[in-house]
Amino acid sequence: MAERETLRCQLAVIGGGAAGLMAALEATRRGLDVILLDRLDDLGGNAARAAGHAAFESVEQRNRRVSLTKEGVYQAMMELSDWNANPSLLSRFVERSAEVVDRLLELGIHYDKVIAIDPVHQLTTSHLPTGRMRAVVDVLSTELERRGVRIYRGFRAEQLEVAAGSVSAIVARNNVGAELLIQPCAALIATGGYAASPKLMRRYAGLAKTPSAGNGADTGDGLALAAMAGGHASSLIGAVLVAATTNGRPLTDDISCACVQPTLWVDGSGRRFCNEALALALYRAGDIVARLNQGFAWSIFDQSQIDKLIHSGARRGMGSAILPGTKLTKLRVQLEEDLAGGETAFRADSLEELAGLIGVELEPFINEVSQYHEACAEGVDHRFFKTHNLDPLLHPPFYALRMEATALCTTGAIEVDEFLRVLDHYGNPVGGLYAAGNDAAGPWGKTAITTIGGAPAGFALTSGLLVAEHAAGWCHRH
Ligand SMILES: Cc1cc2nc3c(=O)[nH]c(=O)nc-3n(C[C@H](O)[C@H](O)[C@H](O)COP(=O)(O)OP(=O)(O)OC[C@H]3O[C@@H](n4cnc5c(N)ncnc54)[C@H](O)[C@@H]3O)c2cc1C
Incomplete structure (x- = not known):
């Protein structure tokens, strides 16, 4: 008893x-x-x-x-x-x-x-x-x-x-x-x-x-x-308080902060789904990604954007843990770890190769990138009305980081x-x-x-x- x-x-x-x-x-x-x-x-x-x-x-x-x-x-x-x-x-x-x-x-x-x-x-x-x-x-x-x-x-x-x-x-x-x-x-x-x-x-x-x-x-x-x-x-x-983060990583890791920067985001089928600059307001990225059908998205970068995060600092922080402007000095090491893992981070010499690695359909993805580049040149995106942080992907290699929603609390x-x-x-x-x-x-x-x-x-x-x-x-x- x-x-x-x-x-x-x-x-x-x-x-x-x-x-x-x-x-x-x-x-x-x-x-x-x-x-x-x-x-x-x-x-x-x-x-x-x-x-x-x-x-x-x-x-x-x-x-x-x-x-x-x-x-x-x-x-x-x-x-x-x-x-x-x-x-x-x-x-x-x-x-x-x-x-x-x-x-x-x-x-x-x-x-x-x-x-x-x-x-x-x-x-x-x-x-x-x-x-x-x-x-x-x-x-x-x-x-x-x-x-x-x-x-x-x-x-x-x-x-x-x-x-x-x-x-x-x-x-x-x-x-x-x-x-x-x-x-x-x-x-x-x-x-x-x-x-x-x-x-x-x-x-x-x-x-x-x-x-x-x-x-x-x-x-x-x-x-x-x-x-x-x-x-x-x-x-x-x-x-629910939802944040977006790299799957399996704590929120406070530099790579979690990197994956929610307002670069180009596509869903699991390779299509854009929102004004990525929304991510500058904390937690909105998490809310949006949590409600995508597949439950995840990809953040796409070129090498110069990665370098800026390391040397100039993040545009968006991670709550009180990483403040905006913080240099993501651990990003390079964490990126290499995740690239080696082969599930949440990918690198390729061309956008076509990147599409294959992340498993999205080639044509819609390449069309999205072209439309995005037109918006960057014009300074405005007519679909989701993104007017800031419109940076084209010009400098290979290119990267994709998998972004997933995670619940902080109800x-x-x-x-x-x-x-x-x-x-x-x-x-x-x-x-x-x-x-x-x-x-x-x-x-x-x-x-x-x-x-x-x-x-x-x-x-x-x-x-x-x-x-x-x-x-x-x-x-x-x-
Ligand atoms: C990674 C992370 C980062 C966060 N960052 C922030 C932040 O920076 N700022 C902010 O405001 N909020 C943040 N939050 C949310 C914040 O932590 C919570 O809102 C806060 O802790 C809520 O306090 P609480 O006392 O209700 O619950 P908790 O602090 O979680 O305490 C609940 C306790 O109840 C115990 N318990 C559960 N069931 C039972 C049971 N049946 N019997 C006995 N004990 C039980 C648990 O073990 C736990 O110790 C964060 C949350 C997470 C997960």
Whole structure:
């Protein structure tokens, strides 16, 4: 029989990523007795892979004389969400995000810079800590241990029970058969969304073939746990933050950044499919490629374009990880590795030979290149209205890099109110039950807000803080 331990606490936190760690910290500051569970041994979730987090009117922004205002961000986010965002929840996020920066500064985090990642809107929101978000999760984990939070690593929450309208028990198991029965006063679901579940990605986002760039633990457990308590998926579910990258390579590799430069792109049949300059606005390349029938595209370069990326810098960056203008000094080595692999990169002395290597039909491909060259000469492309970055392919050898979509995270899942309380089908809160981070729906509407650099991690941290504040009131009353 499995070994079972029964534990009591005031707040049980399911998931030790950005939202869970910040909630646990804030709850202990408010005097709560906290248990934190994570299905993995390593805390931090996908937050540990992130570069930066958003905040608005923080001390770091003020010190750098960033002119961005909460009001400006709020209006921009409401408009970008097509007025679908939950106005009250978004308002609370915008209002309180700067407190996260204060908490992290108190714990010794330093910020290298605050940047805008979208060249179109230029909103300077993404706070880049020294050591990036890995440093933040490490500092938070250490602080929780110092404060006596009971942390159970390798325990996956599998059941959530409700009695008399309030959360009453959580059952978690590890992979050697040990079982925890936790009886909390309040519980937070912060399991990181569902990007690693092909079934849920197909159901909610229509993207069954888009692999996750995360740690694989974001399989939608939060949705299942909420459903056991009477909660449900929000009608706003479905937004996914998708990036384009070279298959099998991390986003931060120079060759991933190279493959999304606004050169000539063709689909698996050799035809152009969009204005490649769209890629200058972060994540749009990922969205477009994810929805191509074949699920991938080819970026075509000549030698001079490759040389420019190495010696002059990238026109487009890779989020907060590679900034525009960065010289891709590792590109040559990574290109040779991928050319040797023979699947994601090809080189040829002529465009005809390149077409054969990447398996596209010769005639349509060569026609596309001729039309593209005419557009370059004229300075405008009449089909997709590309007016910038029209560079002809003149200097052999020619290269093709395979570009594929990869999901960074899903931004929205469980129906919650402005206090992050999980709502039942009648819109009533389930007593003492909260969802935060990628598990909570509402602040973005149905779109992944890609123009606000660091928005997912920023919301995860801030929503954790807000949950702790509300849960403290709940626990003191019950
Ligand atoms: C490669 C990459 C780069 C990114 N870069 C950025 C960036 O620069 N800026 C940005 O804003 N966002 C970025 N993101 C997105 C960001 O990381 C997430 O939005 C953020 O981490 C969400 O926080 P969270 O707490 O909801 O989930 P997570 O941080 O993923 O934490 C969820 C935790 O829950 C645990 N868990 C899951 N199920 C269970 C269960 N049943 N029981 C117990 N534990 C469970 C997981 O193991 C995990 O530790 C990036 C994502 C990826 C993958």
